[in-house]
Amino acid sequence: MSSVADAAAHGAERHHPDLVHHFESLPAQKEAATLGMWVFIAQEVMFFGGLFAAYTIYRHLYFHAFVQSSRHLNLPLGAINTAVLICSSLTMAMGVHASALGRRRATVAWLLLTVALGSVFLGIKAVEYKDKFEHHLVPGESFQAEELHLEGPAARPAQIFYSLYFAMTGLHAAHMVVGIPIILTIAWMAHRGRFSPEYHTPVEMTGLYWHFVDIIWIFLFPLLYLIGRHH
């Protein structure tokens, strides 16, 4: 409604309905959205960066405890989850591709597949978390380092590893929990025919977010699961 009023006010009847009045053209509007999204991602890099900096220091200080703790993580599940997330990045890229070509049903199908894969990832993560609770590897009063073959003072840094493990994978999982309803909303909008080859910016921006979350995991997997496996 407002775009009709804007068009009338500016005397430009041929404006695309999705072009807001303060942009000159759809490409300029998309360029601004893309830059904004990348600046948001830069902020996200800082957000996770603090945890990566803490990880760097503590891994260096307590390398032995980190190796022993890392070995107790479930490598097959971690590797499967990495593959699941890479698959979900492919399906997301295909969804953006389909929306750029104006293929409505394919867009919805790819986006729903992405949500399904994201849910599988979170399910596997829940299984891993449950295992850590059962083995008393959650930092706090009940933490037990016997299973990590660590005793006395050497056991305490293991809590630092598991604190970082839960903080980093938890923050990552939180981003996926946020991402899934966003993708579902976008899929609903695509189903309703809100996007076209000229205007599908929201699909692209959602894709940028999802791929960023994938990149975080690409670093978390070797840093948490693959320490000192060769010893």
Next chain:
Amino acid sequence: MSSSEHIVSPVVYVGVFLALMALTGLTVFASTVDLGMWNTPVALLIAVTKAVLVVLFFMHLKYSSRLASLAVGAALLWLLLLIAGVVADYLSRGWVGSPGT
């Protein structure tokens, strides 16, 4: 800019996907081999390679404007400053000794 209209072929996406899967297998394999001090650098190099593939092709940075690349460059510079600053602080106070304690 006309670059915003660039449409990447699905063949490229599948190629990137296969490369990412292969690199995941490679990083798991590399972690089981004793490379001395090089295990961590190799793992990070593989992770950076995977991230670059995702950023360039899945996230279309290769086809986006220079301004988007500038935002990515700024993010990496600030991340580097963050980690270098923290590490330099610990090193200069002598709080970080030899690894393996």
